[in-house]
Amino acid sequence: MFQINELVVYPAQGVGRIERIDSQEIGGVRADYYIVRILSNSVTLMVPVKNARNVGLRHVCSxxxxxxxxxxxxxxxxxxxxxxxxxxxxxxxxxxxxxxxxxxxxxxxxxxxxxxxxxxxxxxxxxxxxxxxxxxxxxxxxxxxxxxxxxxxxxxxxxxxxxxxxxxxxxxxxx
CATH class of the missing domain: 1.20.58.1290 (CarD-like, C-terminal domain)
Known part of the structure; x- marks a missing residue:
């Protein structure tokens, strides 16, 4: 869905960049995560790839x-x-x-x-x-x-x- 270095928007946080896609095990479950750095404040977010649309991660508007x-x-x-x-x-x-x-x-x-x-x-x-x-x-x-x-x-x-x-x-x- 999203690629590394792509600009995305995370609701209430703003525009961020996909830094990488990691696979991690959390609570005994392995999942892929987008690692997103919000550009305005350098906050790093881990967004489950499977749940990205549900949390509102999207492309910057056209x-x-x-x-x-x-x-x-x-x-x-x-x-x-x-x-x-x-x-x-x-x-x-x-x-x-x-x-x-x-x-x-x-x-x-x-x-x-x-x-x-x-x-x-x-x-x-x-x-x-x-x-x-x-x-x-x-x-x-x-x-x-x-x-x-x-x-x-x-x-x-x-x-x-x-x-x-x-x-x-x-x-x-x-x-």
């Missing part, structure tokens, strides 16, 4: 999919505004989406949190989820689109510049 996700971030027509939904419920929902095998789900969390920030100050947990979503989205888009991650992040921040400015104005008023 150029076309990357472009579609990037454009979906610009589209605010699906945002209905901050509804005052219970933070715990939203946190669980967003945490699950960050583990999704679909980059569009992760991008959805990023966009929602940016836009919710227009109506209210994000809590510490929300800001942490926003940062995690930003890292996951920008890293995969960078590889998908053949761009530098910092440039992708700058473009996304530019898309939401009005939101960021509004948040900064609110912070200045509270000081």
């Amino acid at each position: 150029l076309r999919s990357g472009q579609e996700v990037f454009e979906s971030l610009r589209d605010r027509s699906d945002f209905t505004g901050y509804t005052g939904q219970n933070w715990n419920r939203r946190y669980r929902e967003y945490s699950e989406k960050l583990k999704s095998v679909n980059l569009a789900d992760v991008a959805y969390v990023l966009k929602e949190l940016f836009l919710i920030g227009m109506d209210k100050e994000l809590s510490f947990g929300e800001r942490r989820l926003l940062e995690q979503a930003m890292t996951l989205v920008t890293m995969e888009l960078a590889y998908s689109l053949g761009r530098d991650q910092a440039d992708v992040k700058a473009d996304i921040n530019e898309m939401f510049a009005d939101v960021i400015m509004k948040q900064q104005e609110k912070l200045q008023k509270t000081k």
Whole structure:
């Protein structure tokens, strides 16, 4: 399914590289494992080859999919505004989406949190989820689109510049 040196995505961890495929005996059972090094933090994961699809290991999205996700971030027509939904419920929902095998789900969390920030100050947990979503989205888009991650992040921040400015104005008023 995956080859050595191939770039892959592990949900909630981000883009990694298959370093090798090892055969190991664990608990008396011999199995093959992908050894994946996550590029953003050098964490090494052992993913059972037989279970790779079930845990969500997948190829980096295609150029076309990357472009579609990037454009979906610009589209605010699906945002209905901050509804005052219970933070715990939203946190669980967003945490699950960050583990999704679909980059569009992760991008959805990023966009929602940016836009919710227009109506209210994000809590510490929300800001942490926003940062995690930003890292996951920008890293995969960078590889998908053949761009530098910092440039992708700058473009996304530019898309939401009005939101960021509004948040900064609110912070200045509270000081």
